[in-house]
Amino acid sequence: MALEKLIVRDSGPLNGSVSISGSKNASLPILAATLLTEGECVINRVPDLSDTNYMFQILGMLGAEVERSSGRMVIEAKNLTPTAPYELVRKMRASVCVLGPLLSRLHEAKVALPGGCIIGDRPIDLHLRGFEALGAEVEFDGGNILLSAPKGLTGARLNLSGKFGSTVLGTDNVMMAAVLADGTTVIEGAAVEPEVVDLADFLNGMGAKVSGAGTTTITIEGVDSLKGREHTVIPDRIEAGTFLVAGAIGGGEVTIKNADASHLISLIEKLRETGYDLTTQGKNITIRPNGEPKGCNISTEPYPGFPTDMQAQMCALFATTPGTSVVTENIFPQRFMHVAELTRMGADVHLEGATAIIKGVDHLSGAPVMASDLRASAALVLAGLKAKGETEVNRLYHIDRGYEHIDRKLRKLGADVVRAPM
Ligand code: UD1
Numbered sequence: 001m002a003l004e005k006l007i008v009r010d011s012g013p014l015n016g017s018v019s020i021s022g023s024k025n026a027s028l029p030i031l032a033a034t035l036l037t038e039g040e041c042v043i044n045r046v047p048d049l050s051d052t053n054y055m056f057q058i059l060g061m062l063g064a065e066v067e068r069s070s071g072r073m074v075i076e077a078k079n080l081t082p083t084a085p086y087e088l089v090r091k092m093r094a095s096v097c098v099l100g101p102l103l104s105r106l107h108e109a110k111v112a113l114p115g116g117c118i119i120g121d122r123p124i125d126l127h128l129r130g131f132e133a134l135g136a137e138v139e140f141d142g143g144n145i146l147l148s149a150p151k152g153l154t155g156a157r158l159n160l161s162g163k164f165g166s167t168v169l170g171t172d173n174v175m176m177a178a179v180l181a182d183g184t185t186v187i188e189g190a191a192v193e194p195e196v197v198d199l200a201d202f203l204n205g206m207g208a209k210v211s212g213a214g215t216t217t218i219t220i221e222g223v224d225s226l227k228g229r230e231h232t233v234i235p236d237r238i239e240a241g242t243f244l245v246a247g248a249i250g251g252g253e254v255t256i257k258n259a260d261a262s263h264l265i266s267l268i269e270k271l272r273e274t275g276y277d278l279t280t281q282g283k284n285i286t287i288r289p290n291g292e293p294k295g296c297n298i299s300t301e302p303y304p305g306f307p308t309d310m311q312a313q314m315c316a317l318f319a320t321t322p323g324t325s326v327v328t329e330n331i332f333p334q335r336f337m338h339v340a341e342l343t344r345m346g347a348d349v350h351l352e353g354a355t356a357i358i359k360g361v362d363h364l365s366g367a368p369v370m371a372s373d374l375r376a377s378a379a380l381v382l383a384g385l386k387a388k389g390e391t392e393v394n395r396l397y398h399i400d401r402g403y404e405h406i407d408r409k410l411r412k413l414g415a416d417v418v419r420a421p422m
Pocket of ligand 1 (some may be wrong): 125126314
């Protein structure tokens, strides 16, 4: 993979419209769920990202027949092996979501343990707790997780809440393990994110009996088998949010199309509080200035609270918003790598534990910056839109993990952004 960087220049107000892609975080578990059936599944609106590409390759390595063309993936998993290769799995933490489907369908799985990740310690103890409750044995060997349930899985009542609240992929994983189990499973403390609901909709379309997705108690009645199914993934609420913040930073009028405003309520509320006018019409959301912006406070929470995946982008906005903003990160307390880079660009940010206190400055100044995480990188691009001079965002591959053609989309809004070799 050629190393690339993004060169961003002060772009003035952005204007125009941009279409939102399918959700990365909904696509990944839904693609993994296609392993639950021998039947052919067709998944539409899969964003063209390196993460979906890794999942595509993992499905192929597990034995599925896979085809991909412009947002459409066709998967037929007739013959599967239970072992996911380390070389691929290590590239994407979300590969752990093949554990549930493999365990469910083959009664065994061997998947490399995801390593630490730059946004902090990311354990999977809750996923494993759920699998154990369904009767699986868990072992660790040579850096791999081995799951086995020679007699199959049995429905159970279990609780998936942890120290930092519910777990999104953990809920997905246990839900996928339970769909073919013997009897009924009740997941308490389940994550209620829209991506969990999208997965449950897909599973039900395949013939599963899942109810309560979108609430903290999900009930799954096990069935004998599932069938192939066509499904279209929901719009990416984090990409949508990122482009709304791009509109806010520029101070022009930006419309995002093909979005779902009902998934963005806490963000829309906070952008209004910061001094923007947001209006929704069908699948379109428009943001424009509404008087002088002013700092505000955000605190990340599980859905429907303010999403941790939008925290870094809001820090970029607050960096040049008059007044003081206070940003508290409750989901991943160490998720503040963007702060050091924003400071290098002239932002006035003070970190106290998991809280950033940001005093808005008049302008930032462009600098070569580097981020080691997807959303932090996006935040630096946004900051560059309002920084004097040139901002060079290095390690673009982080952004390409989660944003489809971010440079092209920003240019469509009038931003001065170019991709260049490093
Ligand atoms: C998903 C999203 C990610 C988002 C996160 C929180 C995907 C592919 N990724 O990640 O973009 O930032 O939700 O909204 O959908 N935890 C445990 N034990 C576990 C699992 C999680 O302690 O077994 C903790 C985590 O460290 C974290 C919190 O629970 O503090 C929430 O994590 P979780 O919801 O599991 O995040 P992911 O599903 O991995």
